[in-house]
Amino acid sequence: MAARTMSPNLALNQLVAERQAAGEQIVHLAFGEARLPVLPEMAQQLALGASENAYGPVAGGPAVREAAAGYFTRRGLPTDPDQVVLAPGSKALLLALQLVYPGDVLLPRPAWNSYAPQARYAGKQVFGVPIPAECGGVPDPAALRETVARARAAGHDPRILILTLPDNPTGTLATPELVRQLAAYAQEEDLLIVSDEIYRDLLHDPATPYLSPAEVAPERTVVTNGLSKSFGLGGWRSGVARFPANELGERLRTDVVTFASESWSALAAPMQVATAFALSEPPVIRQRLAASARLHGAVARAVYEVFVDAGADCRPPTGGFYVYPDFEPMRDVLAQHGITDSDTLQRHLFAEFGVAVLAGHLLGDDPGALRFKAATSLLYGHSRAEQQAALDSADPVRLPHLAQVLGVLAESFGKLCGSRR
Numbered sequence: 140m141a142a143r144t145m146s147p148n149l150a151l152n153q154l155v156a157e158r159q160a161a162g163e164q165i166v167h168l169a170f171g172e173a174r175l176p177v178l179p180e181m182a183q184q185l186a187l188g189a190s191e192n193a194y195g196p197v198a199g200g201p202a203v204r205e206a207a208a209g210y211f212t213r214r215g216l217p218t219d220p221d222q223v224v225l226a227p228g229s230k231a232l233l234l235a236l237q238l239v240y241p242g243d244v245l246l247p248r249p250a251w252n253s254y255a256p257q258a259r260y261a262g263k264q265v266f267g268v269p270i271p272a273e274c275g276g277v278p279d280p281a282a283l284r285e286t287v288a289r290a291r292a293a294g295h296d297p298r299i300l301i302l303t304l305p306d307n308p309t310g311t312l313a314t315p316e317l318v319r320q321l322a323a324y325a326q327e328e329d330l331l332i333v334s335d336e337i338y339r340d341l342l343h344d345p346a347t348p349y350l351s352p353a354e355v356a357p358e359r360t361v362v363t364n365g366l367s368k369s370f371g372l373g374g375w376r377s378g379v380a381r382f383p384a385n386e387l388g389e390r391l392r393t394d395v396v397t398f399a400s401e402s403w404s405a406l407a408a409p410m411q412v413a414t415a416f417a418l419s420e421p422p423v424i425r426q427r428l429a430a431s432a433r434l435h436g437a438v439a440r441a442v443y444e445v446f447v448d449a450g451a452d453c454r455p456p457t458g459g460f461y462v463y464p465d466f467e468p469m470r471d472v473l474a475q476h477g478i479t480d481s482d483t484l485q486r487h488l489f490a491e492f493g494v495a496v497l498a499g500h501l502l503g504d505d506p507g508a509l510r511f512k513a514a515t516s517l518l519y520g521h522s523r524a525e526q527q528a529a530l531d532s533a534d535p536v537r538l539p540h541l542a543q544v545l546g547v548l549a550e551s552f553g554k555l556c557g558s559r560r
């Protein structure tokens with residue numbers, strides 16, 4: 140078995156923490172955690188759940204599955220509680236899906252860094268397919284056809300297509316038209332679609348049209364989601380999957396629950412209480428979602444402008460809290476600093492400017508490209524008070540602590556690329 144290394148974003152996060160503890164000023168853009176204060180009402184629910192100490196049903200108890208079914212139904216996906224499985228994080232559910240469903244995996248390239256290692260743990264081959272010019276999270280349809288044909292000709296058996304809507308790492312959302320095309324192709328080729336919708340409630344403009352593949356290919360789409368991103372509760376570990384309402388869905392769900400029964404047993408019972416509250420979406424939850432989406436949008440756009448001003452190409456971010464610039468137009472300038480690929484770009488930014496980013500090749504992208512992922516959600520402040528002020532502000536990028544860090548970033552990239560202003 141190939142040597143395995145720790146997930147690169149978690150490894151980098153630890154390195155940054157060590158350097159910060161040693162007193163260094165680091166602009167941390169290398170970890171996708173929505174660092175926001177816990178909503179007091181959520182903390183209250185968790186405390187209420189503390190007296191729940193039974194293991195409970197593996198898929199989750201009736202109350203939380205009912206709440207999840209309501210959540211999906213309100214998003215245009217009519218759902219019965221029996222289609223739902225809860226777990227300690229959607230990462231566990233994504234791994235379980237890959238373990239129980241046969242065939243190789245098709246991924247957008249670049250993609251979130253855990254899909255490919257999970258596929259390899261499941262003994263699968265991974266086929267990365269370039270993303271379209273306008274957005275990430277989905278493969279370019281023409282390139283997908285070519286990849287599938289090539290993989291089959293080489294004796295492989297691609298059967299799972301993973302989509303991220305909106306996307307990590309590009310911070311963009313595939314259009315309904317693209318989703319329709321990919322769903323039709325999946326139907327033609329009998330692919331299972333795994334639609335990772337963990338950033339769904341973080342569209343910067345709530346009017347952005349959203350189409351889940353589960354609306355157009357309901358018979359073959361599993362949707363995953365969770366509390367980690369939309370509520371900034373990554374450490375609470377709560378995820379959910381919705382399976383198709385047919386024989387395939389029942390079989391898959393049974394297989395995932397069987398795997399769960401041998402591994403995590405169930406979502407922690409107190410967490411089920413908190414998750415049921417979040418997914419039932421009372422007004423306080425809806426307000427928090429709207430405020431955090433606004434904040435993510437404002438800061439992601441400000442960081443996007445820093446990169447574009449420095450000379451990069453970049454898709455404007457529309458959802459979640461990521462920006463994925465391409466410094467190809469600045470290749471000659473960067474070469475003067477010894478930067479020739481995504482690895483040297485990441486290293487130089489960290490060593491010279493204390494700016495931590497995640498190099499594109501760690502996300503499956505071409506190692507020779509000058510691309511990286513910047514997660515913008517750790518910029519909201521170090522203290523709870525700063526983070527809350529960012530959340531409450533109508534114009535967060537003007538708050539002194541945010542303006543300061545954005546200034547440092549602009550200065551660093553200005554120096555790197557030779558200020559063009």
Ligand SMILES: Cc1ncc(COP(=O)(O)O)c(C=O)c1O
Nearest residue numbers: 171228229230251307365367378
């Ligand atoms: C695209 C994507 N899917 C899934 C996850 C994992 O989320 P969870 O905390 O639910 O395991 C992440 C977290 O970074 C993510 O970015």
